[in-house]
Amino acid sequence: MTNRTVQLQLGFGAFIAAIFLIFFAIPEWVASPSNVRNIILSPLFWPYTLAGFTALVGLGLIVAGLSGSNDPTPLNEPSADAPIALLRLLGMAAIMAGTMILLPRLGMVWTCMLAFAASAFLVRTRHPVAALICAVVVPLALYAFFAHVAGVAIPQGNIVRLP
Amino acid sequence: MSFVDSLLAGLALVGNVESFLALFGGVVIGVIGGAIPGMSATMAVALTLPFTFAMQPITGILLLLGVYKGGIFGGSIPAILIKTPGTPASSATILDGYPMAEKGEAGRALGMALWASCTADLISNLALIVFAGWLASFALNFGPPEFFTLILFSLTIIAGVSGDSLLRGALSALLGLLLATIGLDLVYGTNRFTFGDPNMMGGLNFIAVLIGLFAIPEVLAMAWHPTAHLGKTRSIGNKWVTFADYRRSFRSIVRGSMIGVFLGSIPGIGAAPAAFLSYSEARRRSKNKANFGKGEIEGVAASEAGNNGVAGATLIPLLALGVPGDVITAIIIGAFMIHGLQPGPMMFVLNVDIIYGLFMGLIVSSFFLFFVGSAAIRGFKYVADVPKRLLIPAVLVLCIYGVFAVNNNIFDVGVMFVMGWVGYLMMRFHIPAAPFLIAFILGPLLEDNFRQSMLMSGSDWMVLFRGPITWFFWSVTLITVVAIARAGVKSVRDHTASRGKKA
Numbered sequence: 001m002t003n004r005t006v007q008l009q010l011g012f013g014a015f016i017a018a019i020f021l022i023f024f025a026i027p028e029w030v031a032s033p034s035n036v037r038n039i040i041l042s043p044l045f046w047p048y049t050l051a052g053f054t055a056l057v058g059l060g061l062i063v064a065g066l067s068g069s070n071d072p073t074p075l076n077e078p079s080a081d082a083p084i085a086l087l088r089l090l091g092m093a094a095i096m097a098g099t100m101i102l103l104p105r106l107g108m109v110w111t112c113m114l115a116f117a118a119s120a121f122l123v124r125t126r127h128p129v130a131a132l133i134c135a136v137v138v139p140l141a142l143y144a145f146f147a148h149v150a151g152v153a154i155p156q157g158n159i160v161r162l163p
Numbered sequence: 164m165s166f167v168d169s170l171l172a173g174l175a176l177v178g179n180v181e182s183f184l185a186l187f188g189g190v191v192i193g194v195i196g197g198a199i200p201g202m203s204a205t206m207a208v209a210l211t212l213p214f215t216f217a218m219q220p221i222t223g224i225l226l227l228l229g230v231y232k233g234g235i236f237g238g239s240i241p242a243i244l245i246k247t248p249g250t251p252a253s254s255a256t257i258l259d260g261y262p263m264a265e266k267g268e269a270g271r272a273l274g275m276a277l278w279a280s281c282t283a284d285l286i287s288n289l290a291l292i293v294f295a296g297w298l299a300s301f302a303l304n305f306g307p308p309e310f311f312t313l314i315l316f317s318l319t320i321i322a323g324v325s326g327d328s329l330l331r332g333a334l335s336a337l338l339g340l341l342l343a344t345i346g347l348d349l350v351y352g353t354n355r356f357t358f359g360d361p362n363m364m365g366g367l368n369f370i371a372v373l374i375g376l377f378a379i380p381e382v383l384a385m386a387w388h389p390t391a392h393l394g395k396t397r398s399i400g401n402k403w404v405t406f407a408d409y410r411r412s413f414r415s416i417v418r419g420s421m422i423g424v425f426l427g428s429i430p431g432i433g434a435a436p437a438a439f440l441s442y443s444e445a446r447r448r449s450k451n452k453a454n455f456g457k458g459e460i461e462g463v464a465a466s467e468a469g470n471n472g473v474a475g476a477t478l479i480p481l482l483a484l485g486v487p488g489d490v491i492t493a494i495i496i497g498a499f500m501i502h503g504l505q506p507g508p509m510m511f512v513l514n515v516d517i518i519y520g521l522f523m524g525l526i527v528s529s530f531f532l533f534f535v536g537s538a539a540i541r542g543f544k545y546v547a548d549v550p551k552r553l554l555i556p557a558v559l560v561l562c563i564y565g566v567f568a569v570n571n572n573i574f575d576v577g578v579m580f581v582m583g584w585v586g587y588l589m590m591r592f593h594i595p596a597a598p599f600l601i602a603f604i605l606g607p608l609l610e611d612n613f614r615q616s617m618l619m620s621g622s623d624w625m626v627l628f629r630g631p632i633t634w635f636f637w638s639v640t641l642i643t644v645v646a647i648a649r650a651g652v653k654s655v656r657d658h659t660a661s662r663g664k665k666a
Contacts, residue, residue, distance in 0.1 A: 025356070030344075040617050050337055050340050057333050061330050064328070076591060092383055119386075142564045152216075
């Protein structure tokens with residue numbers, strides 16, 4: 001992606017998002033009392049103003065993209081193994097989704113142990129044994145601090161409960 | 164309360180082992196965090212924040228300030244030894260620091276970086292002590308229209324200078340402002356984008372948003388490119404900095420510190436531009452102009468003085484006006500809020516003991532930085548050897564614990580993950596994250612002051628131009644927009660012209 005492509009993508013994205021906000025999201029999801037006499041004091045005014053400015057900035061980005069130089073230099077460093085890198089990103093998304101699902105069921109400590117080990121292996125750690133040891137020790141140490149020093153009620157889950 | 168009373172009240176608050184240990188520990192964490200490439204001072208402060216919840220307010224804030232100070236210096240170590248700035252503020256240090264390391268003078272460059280950092284830090288802290296109280300007493304005259312124009316000016320300058328283009332910065336700030344509208348309306352208490360979920364009625368948790376924006380993208384970047392951090396570490400060498408070197412660079416250090424103080428006290432500019440400006444001024448005025456960029460020790464001194472000169476000065480707008488000067492102070496404002504403190508002019512009236520306690524702690528932090536920095540220079544090898552692919556999963560786990568601990572709410576962990584992806588996309592599309600976060604923090608204040616202004620004037624817009632202070636802020640906002648837009652157009656023209664010549 002060149003600078004120009006990014007500029008245009010951002011411009012169109014911002015403009016479409018602003019239109020969505022103005023014509024659908026704000027009327028649908030922002031409630032306003034019927035007795036507000038002055039639009040400036042209405043809860044709708046600020047979101048509409050911001051959406052309007054977003055549309056203007058979007059148009060500005062489109063104009064800047066169209067009138068700017070067409071420099072072919074890519075904006076980000078190209079990755080040698082882009083499809084595999086994308087798979088790793090999806091893997092990280094799966095780890096995050098799994099964390100959210102498991103947190104209330106397994107508890108924070110066990111879920112974090114799994115998340116640590118999974119992410120360390122996902123990024124192809126060169127120290128697998130150390131990764132496994134850290135996967136156990138780090139969540140336990142954090143549990144000890146937050147539960148026993150800071151007094152935070154860390155979720156324990158339904159399987160194995162810690163003191 | 165007289166000055167001596169305030170001083171004694173501050174001393175009573177920080178005059179204990181716990182506070183000094185927190186400050187010292189903070190400097191150690193900051194130097195290590197800043198020295199690990201890809202970690203940055205910002206991330207170190209964000210990850211330390213959850214550990215302050217259980218502390219006394221002053222102890223927690225001193226810990227974070229220690230991390231901040233240590234992190235800015237720590238960034239210079241990998242900049243000099245492996246040509247990778249540990250924190251963006253250290254980018255200018257590479258220009259002369261790395262060539263010195265190539266010549267076997269890394270120890271000399273690092274020593275000068277430390278001496279310049281400590282001197283600049285001390286000057287910056289003194290500037291904070293002198294100017295913050297004065298500015299706060301002036302800001303006591305501010306009403307809602309003045310605060311509205313001040314915040315608007317701050318957001319404009321943050322949006323303008325944070326990234327490559329004003330428009331992308333403005334888009335980032337607008338997205339932050341839009342995100343800040345989530346929750347109950349400030350005046351009528353009606354729902355805005357809450358989707359009927361009680362978790363969203365109080366708005367999105369600030370800590371979840373900031374950790375999501377600044378820590379999780381690094382985890383995702385590591386997933387995208389796991390070996391990006393690998394680099395060759397240069398040896399420190401046998402040459403060490405001498406007092407003669409320091410004396411020769413002293414003018415540049417003081418000038419750089421002043422530049423740092425001036426730019427740092429303007430909300431939004433931050434340490435990196437200060438470092439580059441200080442460097443270019445030192446080069447312009449130096450007798451060894453030709454040696455700059457090839458390993459000139461004065462260049463290292465100037466850039467480090469520039470970025471550390473900012474560290475105390477960014478606290479001037481934070482403490483005196485309640486407006487964070489950069490991303491790190493935006494995180495530190497979170498620590499104030501969590502402990503029920505609201506930075507701003509009223510803090511100099513209601514919590515003067517905390518203010519003076521912080522001042523004393525900051526002065527001591529410069530001396531701690533000197534000792535910790537000296538040890539860190541020699542111990543960098545061990546920090547550089549920490550496997551990044553173990554560190555990043557640990558960061559992920561720490562983020563989960565830290566964000567959960569704010570409200571004991573799993574929903575906040577979800578918010579952090581979502582914001583992490585938003586931050587990662589912003590990184591890929593080169594949208595600066597700083598305006599987003601600062602707009603998210605200042606958004607409710609901006610709207611509140613706007614609506615209060617309208618309420619007090621019966622919706623007369625002229626209240627926003629009611630006196631010299633509002634006129635001043637409108638003028639500087641306009642000047643900022645024009646200057647940044649002109650600079651953007653000029654850079655596009657220059658770029659096009661240079662490409663035309665090449666073709």
